[in-house]
Amino acid sequence: MSSSYAVLEEIGRYILRARRIAIVTHERPDADALGSSLGLAHALRHIGKEATVFSFDSVPFGLHFLPGIETIVADLPGPETDLVVAVDAGEPSQIGDRLYNAIIRLGVPLLVVDHHESNVGYGTLSAIFPERASTAEVIFSLLQVMEIPPDAAVATCLLAGIVFDTRAFAIPDTGPETLETAATLMRYGGSLYDVMTAYRGQHPLKALRLWGEALTRLETQDGVAWTVVSQDMYRTTDTAMEDTEGLANFILDAADVRISLVFRERPAGGPIRVSGRAKPGINLVPLARSYPKGGGHKMAVGFEIPLPLDEAVRTALKRLEELRRSGRLDDSP
């Protein structure tokens, strides 16, 4: 269920009454988490608030361009804090125990702004808009309700959230209002070009060499395409597991592919990590759930197989075939 604008107005009143505002987000923050947090912090500073983003995590490759990224504090908010806003975090555990416990000990209001349908509705007040493709769009609505016009820095931060969370406007959730918000942010000085360049440039060249090795190993049957990334391939290309990010989506984009699977060894060993992607009409969740650490959405899942690489591929393809045949992966609208 979606929150109403009345909640955003109430959140605005909390913010106006506060002086020192801590902004937190989920662990291993992505572009929407960081862009929404920083965009809100910039905007609140414009109206005279002391606003600080707290995160213990390192900034992911390619997001250092976000205006104000260097202002993020890897510490706990101090006792002077009189309001906390949690952004893009679906549940307390995602904020991380250390930070969340510190927030609770502060005993100040905790406001939640998010777009995840799975958001459990924690905190003093929560504004959750699952029909929005990104939390950045919800932050933009909040700023509109509060009548704070974004400057170029705010606009670029929020554009980053929109672009990265929509796979650059490619996911089905991208609505006309998504494009309209992006256009408005450009009119406020946000640079779509900088954000798109960052989105497309999430990999260094050596990652493309790793992708090359994986793509030459592509196999396919009945619209399913799969490949492997072995420890040996990381070694020869001087890459790490994070360099495989996006590969399963890239393979899925091929015109004649309905399902893509990427089987990755970890550089340090352990179970095989599998990424699965599907085109609309297919639900991969039953496949993912049948394995350890399986989860995700219909069209994007991850799971683990505690077997050697070759065996992992063989058994997963067999199980996929069984589930498909029994109709359990069908997702008719």
Next chain:
Amino acid sequence: MSSSYAVLEEIGRYILRARRIAIVTHERPDADALGSSLGLAHALRHIGKEATVFSFDSVPFGLHFLPGIETIVADLPGPETDLVVAVDAGEPSQIGDRLYNAIIRLGVPLLVVDHHESNVGYGTLSAIFPERASTAEVIFSLLQVMEIPPDAAVATCLLAGIVFDTRAFAIPDTGPETLETAATLMRYGGSLYDVMTAYRGQHPLKALRLWGEALTRLETQDGVAWTVVSQDMYRTTDTAMEDTEGLANFILDAADVRISLVFRERPAGGPIRVSGRAKPGINLVPLARSYPKGGGHKMAVGFEIPLPLDEAVRTALKRLEELRRSGRLDDSP
């Protein structure tokens, strides 16, 4: 220089007076050429005109989803034609001699609608808007001026022109008005998702295997990344030259690449065909112009080198290095 809306109004008056309208575009038509032509044809049929798109070329891979693509006629417009609209074609020669000569022989008005700055302004009347990222946006303005609301088919055709010509909103020319037009077309029922899926799915899986072979051969020095596609690589992956489309852009996207070069043998032999791409601040035109058939824009050029593959790579890199050192590739704004 950009045309004014008055020209669109006059074009609208020509169209209203006509009964049988032929629409033509450039040879080897891309998504903007076909989407703009078909979108205009659909819209004119809604107001009772007989509108036909003429083209002798086959539809490129991935564009068969365009609504009405099967209505394109591979013939010359007949004597019953009383108006011709040329769409997305910068000069008469791009329409092709056979079609253009037939149009001239008809002796009816020829209206030109385009967004290319290089458009020479031929025809009875020409509406050229170089500040638009696509001709589809100009067609949309024409329909607005004529007060013809697009239906879903028109909207999807025009969205295709916008998305493909802007590299899915990634080129610097993408302005807020581009996003606003796309949003409006979605509200008229256009499917951005279908268009984005077509844009990303321009390759079959076997093309990704060819890319894999090319990416494993990537070399790099001083921000320049290059690779080769040999006849042998086409053979082992069962691919053709068209399957390399997009590869140079893909390599350029890597965060640590400033210039990308892809050297391609042709399956049938002949000079090496080179695609060059650059990030902003670099102008590759002097490099391209120093070779046969060299041309393009600052950040996207093509040229030919009549040498064996290895030698072509060696000499082009040497010339690139010389031009860079002498500052002749600098493009300071």
